[in-house]
Amino acid sequence: MPFNPLQERGIPLDDQVRDWRELNVTPIDPDHADPYTRCRIITMNGIETEAIFFSHQLARHCPDIELKQQLARVRYIEAQQQKAVNWLLPGASSVLETTIAYEQVAVDLTSWVARMEPDPYLRQAYEFGVLEDFDHLYRYANLYEMIEHRKAEKIVDNLTEVMPGRPTVRHHRHPMDNVREPYDRNTTAPVSKLHALTIMSAEQQTMNFYMNVGPMYMEPIARRLYQEIGLIEEEHVTHYESLVDPGESWWEMLLNHEYNECYLYHSFMETESDPKVKNIWELHLNMELEHLRLAAELFKKHDGRDPEQVCAPELPAPVTFEPNKGFIRDLIATQIDYTTLGTGYVQEAHERFERMQAALMNGDQPPSERVIEDNRARSGREYRLETEGEHPVPSLALHR
Ligand SMILES: [Fe+2]
Ligand SMILES: [Fe+2]
Ligand SMILES: [Fe+2]
Ligand SMILES: [Fe+2]
Numbered sequence: 001m002p003f004n005p006l007q008e009r010g011i012p013l014d015d016q017v018r019d020w021r022e023l024n025v026t027p028i029d030p031d032h033a034d035p036y037t038r039c040r041i042i043t044m045n046g047i048e049t050e051a052i053f054f055s056h057q058l059a060r061h062c063p064d065i066e067l068k069q070q071l072a073r074v075r076y077i078e079a080q081q082q083k084a085v086n087w088l089l090p091g092a093s094s095v096l097e098t099t100i101a102y103e104q105v106a107v108d109l110t111s112w113v114a115r116m117e118p119d120p121y122l123r124q125a126y127e128f129g130v131l132e133d134f135d136h137l138y139r140y141a142n143l144y145e146m147i148e149h150r151k152a153e154k155i156v157d158n159l160t161e162v163m164p165g166r167p168t169v170r171h172h173r174h175p176m177d178n179v180r181e182p183y184d185r186n187t188t189a190p191v192s193k194l195h196a197l198t199i200m201s202a203e204q205q206t207m208n209f210y211m212n213v214g215p216m217y218m219e220p221i222a223r224r225l226y227q228e229i230g231l232i233e234e235e236h237v238t239h240y241e242s243l244v245d246p247g248e249s250w251w252e253m254l255l256n257h258e259y260n261e262c263y264l265y266h267s268f269m270e271t272e273s274d275p276k277v278k279n280i281w282e283l284h285l286n287m288e289l290e291h292l293r294l295a296a297e298l299f300k301k302h303d304g305r306d307p308e309q310v311c312a313p314e315l316p317a318p319v320t321f322e323p324n325k326g327f328i329r330d331l332i333a334t335q336i337d338y339t340t341l342g343t344g345y346v347q348e349a350h351e352r353f354e355r356m357q358a359a360l361m362n363g364d365q366p367p368s369e370r371v372i373e374d375n376r377a378r379s380g381r382e383y384r385l386e387t388e389g390e391h392p393v394p395s396l397a398l399h400r
Contacts, residue, residue: 002314005262006296006307010289016077023083026276027090030097035157036321037277039105040268041088042098044284046205047198047264048082051075054257058250067298074291081284088277095213096144096222100155102206103140106133107160109202111324113195116317122192125180125243126199128338128345129236131331135165136229138384139368142375145383147219153385159323162385164396166336168368171232174356177340178238185245185252190312193244197260198319200240207233221374224367251299252310258292259311267318325388333392 028037055075059068089098107130114126141152141162152162183192210233214226248256265285272278296307338345339353349357360366365373376382384391384398391397 003266004314005259005266005289005292006311008289010286010291010293013073013077013290013294016080016287016290018080018084023080023087025084025087025280027088028274028277030090030092034273035101035104035155035159036108037272037274038089038101039108039321040272040281041085041277042102042105042205043109043198043202044264044268044281045082045086046202047261048078048085049205049208050197050201051078051257051261052082053204054253058254061250070294074294077287077291081287084280085284088280094148095216096140096148097155099209099213100137100140100144100152102209103133103137104156104160105202106130106206107137107328108321108324109319110199111327112320112322113199115324115327117192117195118189119183119192121181122183122195122243124345125239126195127331127335128340129199129203129239130328131165131335131338132168132171132232132236133165134328134332135168135171135368136232138162138164139168139225139229139371141385142383143222143225143371146371146375146378147222151385152383156385158385158387160385161325161328161387162383163391164393165328165332166338168229168232169357169361169366170339171235172356172360172366173235173340174352175235175238177342177352178235178242179343180239180242181343182243182245185248185310188245190310191316193256194260194263194312194316196240196243197256198264200237200244203233203236203240207237221367221371225371228367249303251295251302255292255295255299255307255310258288258295261288262292263315264319266315267320270318271320329388329392336393 028041052075055071055078059071059075062068062071110126110130110133114123114130117123117126137152137156137160144150144152156162183196185193207230210226210230214230215223217223217226262285265281265288269278269281269285272281299305299307299310337347339349340346341350341352372382381398
């Protein structure tokens with residue numbers, strides 16, 4: 001059934017504040033929950049975090065006190081939503097277990113977006129990035145086996161494979177080469193704007209998470225691996241945020257943010273397997289419909305345009321968490337040696353890339369290589385979860 005969020009009524013803003021009892025959500029079961037329920041929670045936490053930060057930035061550029069007050073009212077609700085969503089994660093999971101789930105989100109969400117993206121340049125950006133987060137999953141899974149003596153299949157549950165992607169050491173590009181060309185806001189498909197906002201927000205949350213939790217470890221290899229991958233998530237945020245047309249006005253950006261929140265809550269409501277979590281997605285959708293209506297009013301008033309000119313006339317197909325094993329294997333077979341040069345892609349290591357590599361490595365082995373070697377030494381072999389057979393690149397296959 002077509003669903004146009006611009007035509008729907010939500011919950012009035014004054015009725016959206018929740019009391020302590022309502023905010024005190026029951027977390028999902030750490031051992032028996034659907035891994036993709038956890039992925040949806042992590043995704044929506046990233047989306048709500050972006051909603052809050054974006055609204056703060058807008059408020060800091062807004063001289064009108066009444067507008068600032070309205071932004072503060074909606075933002076307080078976004079902050080309550082973020083609490084309700086992120087507090088669905090169980091305290092029993094370790095930071096490293098949550099990290100592995102973050103990388104599973106990056107793999108299966110970015111793969112889905114790449115598969116659905118109509119614009120070839122944007123699709124290439126997602127295909128490029130997903131092979132890197134896929135490799136991060138493998139590095140963290142080896143750290144997990146080494147320091148927590150557990151296996152990542154307990155978390156990803158055979159839905160996502162764990163094996164080398166583009167090797168993490170090759171992700172350290174010159175920062176100039178992380179900037180992509182933006183889409184054109186006047187001609188791009190509305191779904192492309194939603195994709196870019198979603199992946200940008202998810203990667204930003206991953207970047208923030210690693211920058212905060214990395215130093216909480218005692219083990220030197222864990223501290224160092226979070227530093228290394230944290231720096232790559234900075235590259236990923238640069239890569240994905242540069243896809244968004246910087247010519248969008250603040251009100252157009254606000255409208256896109258609220259529309260995207262509606263899209264994702266609606267998607268997850270449609271695809272959620274846990275009924276209690278599904279109720280939260282539905283409640284939040286009904287809140288977002290009102291946020292969207294308010295953003296649409298501001299857009300009409302300040303930009304003098306009709307929201308229908310900017311937004312999709314109905315929600316695109318629901319964002320779905322599902323295995324992407326064949327898709328990833330094809331990318332590994334064809335794009336593992338890609339890097340970037342300027343705003344495009346090349347297969348050879350160019351001078352600027354090598355210069356950055358030399359400055360960062362300075363003759364040392366990076367933590368992402370060290371973690372695999374250390375785990376091989378300790379566990380007798382490295383950790384992988386290859387459910388569909390040997391690694392597609394012969395030089396990266398395990399010789400059994
Ligand atoms: Fe929200
Ligand atoms: Fe990553
Ligand atoms: Fe990433
Ligand atoms: Fe919102």
